[in-house]
Amino acid sequence: MTSASSKDKKSYVNVTPVPTQSAPKEIRYDFNLGARVMLPKREKGLWKVTLQDLDTGNILFQGQVAGGTVSSSKRFYVNFKITVEEIENNVTRQVFNHQLDLKDKKVVIQCPVGTIGDTFAWLPYAIEFKKKHSCKLHCIIDEKFIDLLKRSYPEINFTTMKKAEENNIFSDSYACYYFGLFFKDEQNLYQPCDFRLVGLHKTAAYILGLSTEKDEKLTLRLPDESRPIKEKYVCIAVQASSQCKYWNNPKGWELVVDYLKSQNYRVICIDQNTISGHGIIFNSIPYNAENETGNRPLSERARWLKHAEFFVGLSSGLSWMAWTMNIPVVMISGFTHPMNEFYTPYRIINWHVCNSCWNDMKYEFEHDNYTWCPRHRDTPRHYECTKSITSTFVIQVIQKLISNINKE
Structure with a gap:
């Protein structure tokens, strides 16, 4: 169900089978897998359990049991209230009432x-x-x-x-x-x-039940925040974990790098791998970019990004890191809709062709299918979302960005 790439890989650490918090009458509860209430078996009478969402006012569950565990179906953040009553001899008495309170927990x-x-x-x-x-x-x-x-x-x-x-x-x-x-x-x-x-x-x-109004980002403190080179430079990253994420224009990167160098920028590629791919499909970084690839600490890539004039990349992790480091990001992506990522005024997508399949709920991304293209695989339109993004388009967006930088 998660985005883990391996079907057999364990995604989460298991919570304890018994809830961790104690309550009167040997009742146990917690919110480690939604709201959980464990009730000891009664010799007489019944427990009455109520789970409520205090933000919406909805009663999510109410029922009577002699003992056992009651759990909510929802595992995301809910402002839960748990109420437990005991019913014996036609008399109902509240024994436990708890509202979710995360402070200092x-x-x-x-x-x-x-x-x-x-x-x-x-x-x-x-x-x-x-x-x-x-x-x-x-x-x-x-x-x-x-x-x-x-x-x-x-x-x-x-x-x-x-x-x-x-x-x-x-x-x-x-x-x-x-x-x-x-x-x-x-x-x-x-x-x-x-x-x-x-x-x-x-x-x-x-x-987590938080506001979606802002695109939140991390604030990173680097062990070394010095400038890696004295000249003006731009960082790029061209590699991805699946072919649909690439800019599948075979001359695109080469022409963009040539343009950037003509504007007196050094062009630094900070991908992890110089060559990446699967099966018979492999992708290389542009030959005319400077190679700073390799298995290096994240802090080193963040340092390169911190001092770059801007970043040009894909809908991939290094674009998120560049945005985190507060530099302008030119993002090239056709398989995702722009709302899928943080906002950048330099987002590049071609609306004239097939696009945004990642965000189409008819399709489930296949992590083990490197050539995933759910609408047009093995047809002339395979990867048309980025094949049709021209270097002219990307260079024009970069020109706009450079113009904005020069105005500052």
Whole structure:
């Protein structure tokens, strides 16, 4: 259900089977998998359990049980109220009443994948969630992000799945929320609305019950913030995890790099890989760009971006990082609708051809299908969304950006 690339890969750390919080009459409860209430078996009478959404006023569940566990179906943020009453000899008496209160509570947010784009899109909303609720926030994320994020947000506990399991992170957690791209969540159990309707970043806001008015971004403190080279330069990134994400114009990047160099910019490619692909399809960085690829720390790429005049890239993680570093982003993408990403006035899409299949709810992205093109695969229109984006179009947008920079 999540955006994890491997079907067999475990996406989340399991919560404890028994709720972590204690209440009168040996009742247990927590909000680690929605609202959960565990009730001891009664010899006489029944328990009456009510789950309510205080923001909407809706009673989500009300029923009588002799014992067992009652759980909400919704796993995203809901302002829950739990009420437990006991019924015995036709007399009803309230024994437990609890309203969700995250202040100073241990809250875990799980980020299930290690991709830069998803992480940089979602984590700003985890930060806002902590600010809003004053909770003790723990974030489970991929190891490669931890050093950079700990430096930037020392008040948050960042940990990996492995360490979270080793340290039994859910032994005393009050609540847990789950980031992800839930393609098959037709009942909206993990997300209030399908992510394809609201965008990669805004789905995190919906999951956490936050405002969607602003595109939130991280604030990063780098271990080295010095300028990497003295000359003016532009960063580019041309690689992607699936062919539909590429700019599939074979001469596009070469011509754009030539133009940038004619404007006296050095052009620095900061992709991870010089060559990337799958099967018989491989993509190389432009031969006329300077090669700064390789398995390097994220902080080094962030440093290159911090001092760049601007960034030219795809709907991919390094575009999200460039935006985070507060530089202008020229984004080239046809398979996503512009609302899928952060706002940039330099967004490039060709409306004259097929586009935005990623955000079409008729289709589920196939992570193991490198040549995914759900509408036109193996036809002359395969990848027309970016094949039809000309270098002229991209250069004109860059010219507008340079003009705006010169006016400042």
